[in-house]
Amino acid sequence: MKLKKHEIDERLAKLSGWQHADDTIKKEFKLKDFSESMGFVVKIALEAERVQHHPDITIEYNRVKIVLTTHSEEGLTAKDFDLAEKIEKFIKA
Amino acid sequence: MKLKKHEIDERLAKLSGWQHADDTIKKEFKLKDFSESMGFVVKIALEAERVQHHPDITIEYNRVKIVLTTHSEEGLTAKDFDLAEKIEKFIKA
Numbered sequence: 001m002k003l004k005k006h007e008i009d010e011r012l013a014k015l016s017g018w019q020h021a022d023d024t025i026k027k028e029f030k031l032k033d034f035s036e037s038m039g040f041v042v043k044i045a046l047e048a049e050r051v052q053h054h055p056d057i058t059i060e061y062n063r064v065k066i067v068l069t070t071h072s073e074e075g076l077t078a079k080d081f082d083l084a085e086k087i088e089k090f091i092k093a
Numbered sequence: 094m095k096l097k098k099h100e101i102d103e104r105l106a107k108l109s110g111w112q113h114a115d116d117t118i119k120k121e122f123k124l125k126d127f128s129e130s131m132g133f134v135v136k137i138a139l140e141a142e143r144v145q146h147h148p149d150i151t152i153e154y155n156r157v158k159i160v161l162t163t164h165s166e167e168g169l170t171a172k173d174f175d176l177a178e179k180i181e182k183f184i185k186a
Binding site for chain 1: 127128131134135138141142147149150151152153154
């Protein structure tokens with residue numbers, strides 16, 4: 001279910017460095033090198049398959065850009081924020 | 094060593110579907126689903142590490158976009174075309 005504006009604001013406030021734009025939330029992560037970037041992306045990919053919710057992912061050597069939205073709802077849902085929180089855990093792990 | 098225009102044209106002619114723009118070559122591949130996209134990307138990533146030449150990679154569910162350039166030469170080199178040819182073999186394998 002598509003989140004309302006105040007729900008988006010609440011969940012966004014719990015995240016660090018994520019930008020809200022055009023029905024998406026996005027963040028660019030800086031890693032050590034390409035190998036670290038890929039390790040991070042593979043963790044995200046496995047979680048994405050587990051929950052069947054797939055972000056757009058861009059790898060530019062040591063930078064990984066993630067864009068989350070829920071296409072079926074044409075907006076942001078809890079799935080996007082749940083996955084964003086998981087992604088933050090991967091980067092801290 | 095940066096390739097000359099006629100060398101770029103020669104190597105580009107051997108590839109299918111790659112576009113040459115702004116000192117890069119790029120292609121969008123369409124896969125079956127996210128899992129197939131990730132399998133393809135991991136193959137590319139392992140080869141990129143082996144040859145120490147890293148493309149920009151974007152994964153959007155079943156689409157994988159690859160952009161190749163040689164930053165150190167500020168242009169296209171044989172490395173870019175060698176990797177593009179390998180990538181084509183992965184998609185056919």
